[in-house]
Amino acid sequence: MSKFKKSSSTSNDIPTAALPDIIFMLLFFFMVTTVMRETDILVKQQLPRATQLTKIERKSLVSYIYIGEPKNPSLYGTEPRVQTNDVFIEPTDIIQFVNQEKDKLSEVERDQITMSLKGDIEIKMGIVSDVQQQLREANARKVLYSSIKRLDN
Amino acid sequence: MARSKNRKPAEVSSGSMADIAFLLLIFFLVTTTIANDKGILISLPPKPDPNEPPPVVEKNDKNIYAILANSQDKLLVESEPYEGTMEELTEDIKKFVLNFGKPGEEGVAVYNSLPSSLKSYINSNGRDPASSDDPIEAVVSFKANRGTTYELYINVLDAVYKAYDEIYAERAGLTVEEWLTLDKSKDAQREIYAQAREGIGRNISIAEPN
Secondary structure, three states: OOOOOOOOOOOOOOOOOOHHHHHHHHHHHHHHHOOOOOOOOOEOOOOOEEOOOEEOOOHHHEEEEEEEOEOOHHHHOOOOEEEEOOEEEOHHHHHHHHHHHHHOOOHHHHHHOEEEEEEOOOOEHHHHHHHHHHHHHOOOOEEEEEOEEOOOO | OHHHHHOOOOOOOOOOHHHHHHHHHHHHHHHOOOOOOEEEEEEOOOOOOOOOOOOOOOOOHHHEEEEEEOOOOOEEEOOEEEOOOHHHHHHHHHHHHOOOOOOOHHHHHHHHHOOHHHHHHHHHOOOOOOOOOOOOOOEEEEEOOOOOEHHHHHHHHHHHHHHHHHHHHHHHOOOHHHHHOOOOOOHHHHHHHHHHHOOOOOOEEEEOOO
C-alpha cells in the first residue's frame, strides 16, 4: 500500500507570487487609457441620438465645443450658451479658440482639426449656425455632431 | 564583520504589494471614461471669398431633393408638408438618388457597375423621368430655420446619411453595420469603401438657416 501512497510533500497552493504583477499590468492598462475629465461642463448635455455614426480616428485632432442651456440658471440665465474649456464664450470668440487649439497641433495637422460639437437636443439651430459661421471663418471645417448610438433599429 | 556573515539578507515584505496595486487599480477603474466620441461628421464649405460672387447653381429642379424645416419643427419635403417618419424619409431619398431617370454617360457607367439587387430595386421603382437623372446629378438639399431644434436637425441629417449608407452597403455587399465599421486605415477596406462610393457621391447641401 505504502508504495502507492501519494507523497504528501507537494503543496496544493496556487502560487501567488505573480499576482502583484498581474494586477500591475491591469493597473498600467487603465492608467494609460484613462482620460480624466479636464473640463467642468457648465451646460446641460443631453446629446441627440443617431444611427449613422462615424468614429473619430485621432483623438488628438479633436477640440470640443459645448452648447446648451446653463446648468445654473440663477448665475448664467436660461439662454443656451457656448462653452469651451472651462468658460462661457460668445460665438464671435470662437475664432480665437480655434486658433489656440490649432497652435497646439503641428504644422501639417492644423487643417485636419475636427471640432466636436456637443449640443444639447433642446438648443435651436440659430446658435449652432452662428458657431458654424465662425468655424468657417476660422477655417476649421470638419465638424462632428457628437451623438449617441440609437438602438431601436 | 563576522556577525554580518550570519545575517539573513534584508527583505522588504511584498505581501501587501498586491493590495496596494488593487487599490490603485480600483481608483483608475472608477475614474476611467474610455473615450467614445462618435457622431455625424460633416465638412463645412470654405468661407466665402468677398471678391468673388457666390457660384450660380445651374441644376434642374428635378435633381434637387429639397427638405425644409421650420421653427415649429415641421418638415416641407419637395414642397409638400411632410408627416411621415424618418424611416420613410430615408426610403424616399434612396428612391430619389437611385432613380436613373435620364442618366448621362457616367450615370450609365455607374448603373452598369451596380449589383443586380440594386438594379432590380431601381427598375421596380419605375425610373421616374420627373425625378433625378442619375446619382451624380442628384443633390439632397436641407435647410433649417434658426428656430428649428437641434434634435430635428440631427434626425433629418441622420436620415439622409442613412439613405446613402444603405446604398453604399448594398453596393459593397455588406450590411449597414459592417459598412459603418470599415476601417479606412487598412488598404483592403479602404478600397471597398472607395469602390462603393465611386460615382455616387454623398451630395448633401446644408444651407444656412434663415
